[in-house]
Amino acid sequence: MSDMSDTALKQPACPSVRARFSRGMKLGLPILLGYMPVGMAFGILARTHGFNALQAVTCSATAIAGAGQFIGLSLMSAGESVFGVIAATTVVNLRYVLFGATLSTHMSSTPLAGQAALAFSVTDETFAVNIDDHRRGLADAYSMAGVGVIAWLGWVLGTAVGATAAGFIGDPYRFGVAFAMPAMFTALLVAQAEDRRHIVMAVVAGVLAIGFALLLPGKWYIVATAVTASALGAVIYK
Amino acid sequence: MSSAYIWAVIAGMGIANYAVRFLPMALLSRLELPRPLLRFLSFIPVTVMSALTVGEILRPDGQWLVPTSNPYLFAAIPTAFVYYKWRSFLGTTVAGIGFFLVFRALVG
Numbered sequence: 001m002s003d004m005s006d007t008a009l010k011q012p013a014c015p016s017v018r019a020r021f022s023r024g025m026k027l028g029l030p031i032l033l034g035y036m037p038v039g040m041a042f043g044i045l046a047r048t049h050g051f052n053a054l055q056a057v058t059c060s061a062t063a064i065a066g067a068g069q070f071i072g073l074s075l076m077s078a079g080e081s082v083f084g085v086i087a088a089t090t091v092v093n094l095r096y097v098l099f100g101a102t103l104s105t106h107m108s109s110t111p112l113a114g115q116a117a118l119a120f121s122v123t124d125e126t127f128a129v130n131i132d133d134h135r136r137g138l139a140d141a142y143s144m145a146g147v148g149v150i151a152w153l154g155w156v157l158g159t160a161v162g163a164t165a166a167g168f169i170g171d172p173y174r175f176g177v178a179f180a181m182p183a184m185f186t187a188l189l190v191a192q193a194e195d196r197r198h199i200v201m202a203v204v205a206g207v208l209a210i211g212f213a214l215l216l217p218g219k220w221y222i223v224a225t226a227v228t229a230s231a232l233g234a235v236i237y238k
Numbered sequence: 239m240s241s242a243y244i245w246a247v248i249a250g251m252g253i254a255n256y257a258v259r260f261l262p263m264a265l266l267s268r269l270e271l272p273r274p275l276l277r278f279l280s281f282i283p284v285t286v287m288s289a290l291t292v293g294e295i296l297r298p299d300g301q302w303l304v305p306t307s308n309p310y311l312f313a314a315i316p317t318a319f320v321y322y323k324w325r326s327f328l329g330t331t332v333a334g335i336g337f338f339l340v341f342r343a344l345v346g
Contacts, residue, residue, distance in 0.1 A: 030331035050239040055248060062252030072251060076239060086250035093255055100262035102282040108267045115267065119260035124290060129327070131283040176339040179313055182294040183334025186314050187321035189291045192284040201281050205288035213293055218300075225289035230281035234274055 017142050024146020027133060031125045031147070032154035034180035037173060039158020042069055046163060049073045053163040060159035064123060064152060067219060068092045095223045099127040106134045107141075114141045121148025124222070125181065128188045135192070197237050205229040309341035 015023070039060060046056035063069055068089035075085045099122050107115055118141060126147050133139035133147075193199045205225050212221035212228075271279070295310045296302065305311055317334035324330070 027327065029328050033331060033335075051244055055241075055244050059248045059251065062248065063255045065251060065255045068251070068255065072247060076244070076247060082243065082246045082250060085247050086254050089251050090254040090258060093258060096255075096259045097262045098282060098286075100259055101266050102279050104263045104266035105271065105276060105279055107263060110267070112264060115263050116260060119263050120256060122259040122263075124286075128283075128287055128290065135283065176335040176342070178298065179310065179335050179338035180331055182291070182298070182310055182314065183317050183331045183338070184327060185287060185291040185294055186317045186334065187327050187330040189284075189287045190318050190321045191325075192287050198284045201284050202288040205285035206292045209289040209292040210296065212289075213297055219293075221293060222286060222289045226282050226285045229285040229288075230278050233281035233285070234278040237277070 020140060020142035021146040021149075024139075024143035024148075025150045026146075027129055027143065028126070028147040028150035030180060030184040031129065031151040033177060034125065034184065035151060035154030036158040036161075037177045037180075038066070039155045039160075040162035042073075043159040043162020043164070045070065045073055046159075049077050051163070053160070056163040057156060057160050061152070061156045063089070064121065064155055065089055065093055066123060066155075071218075092218060095124075095219065095226075096122050098223060098226060099124075102131060103127065103134075106131075106139070110141045118144050118148060121152055123151065125184065126151050128185065132188050132191050135194075197233070201229055201233045204232060307345045309338055309344075309346035312341040312345060313337040 042060060043053075043056050046059065047053070051059070059069060059072075065072075071092055072085050072089045075088055080088070100119065103122070107118075110118070126144075129147050130139055130144050133143060189202060193202050208229055209221055209225040212224040215221075216224055291314070295314050296305070296308070298310050303310065313334060316337050317330060320333045321327070321330040
């Protein structure tokens with residue numbers, strides 16, 4: 001295991017573009033592991049909701065919207081208007097605004113075209129991996145592109161498998177992949193808790209998250225927790 | 239569901255989801271942000287990570303699990319230790335899946 005961390009996290013002083021990109025792909029492997037089964041579930045569900053395989057794969061490839069896509073399906077089968085479906089799936093993913101704002105503090109030297117390409121793959125998981133890599137001072141546009149590509153591949157390939165060959169594979173969750181994302185987030189949380197103030201903020205956020213998750217629907221507890229706890233942190237640690 | 243309806247939703251979802259990802263990044267990276275806002279943003283990673291972990295472990299797939307029979311919660315403890323000790327994300331994820339399979343068999 002220590003071998004994996006060495007190859008994934010250390011790099012020579014001036015690595016080539018290809019080395020930085022493939023380092024990002026290695027960092028993103030846990031995301032691939034977590035996205036494949038969820039993408040499969042979306043592929044299967046989309047087919048049962050009247051999508052053909054091409055539509056299911058195109059939707060995953062262009063939106064990469066996770067929960068937003070599942071909500072979209074259920075609203076579509078309830079007969080919601082095109083605008084209503086788009087609005088709902090976008091609102092569900094408004095937390096990406098917060099992620100984009102946080103990433104922006106590390107991306108002032110990345111040209112607009114590069115930002116435009118990298119923004120495409122912002123999700124909970126790629127944000128978590130990239131922001132941790134920035135904290136270590138290792139991330140750059142190419143490593144972020146590697147993380148984005150591997151995450152995108154996991155989501156799109158999973159959808160393709162689910163939409164075309166679900167019957168042959170059966171339930172992917174029997175392999176325990178349901179814990180891939182929780183395991184990665186647990187590791188990233190430990191990685192973030194580097195000093196006393198970050199440990200304090202992690203605990204505050206954890207308690208708030210339970211409260212907000214009880215009160216708010218869907219994934220809104222993430223934004224509510226992050227905004228409240230970070231505002232507290234900004235006031236306390238002047 | 240008509241094919242035109244499905245394609246319209248797919249196109250709109252793609253564009254809208256891209257806009258919420260790209261616009262804040264493009265606009266804010268060009269501005270000199272005030273210090274209090276930078277301090278606020280510096281706490282976003284750790285608080286997002288804590289919220290995500292708590293949500294994924296206590297309420298996987300949107301369902302609250304009873305803590306004493308929650309294999310996610312049990313598996314998270316050795317998983318955190320493995321990362322703390324060996325500092326590998328991929329290794330920790332694979333080990334975590336192993337812990338999860340064990341605890342799912344025992345308490346899930």
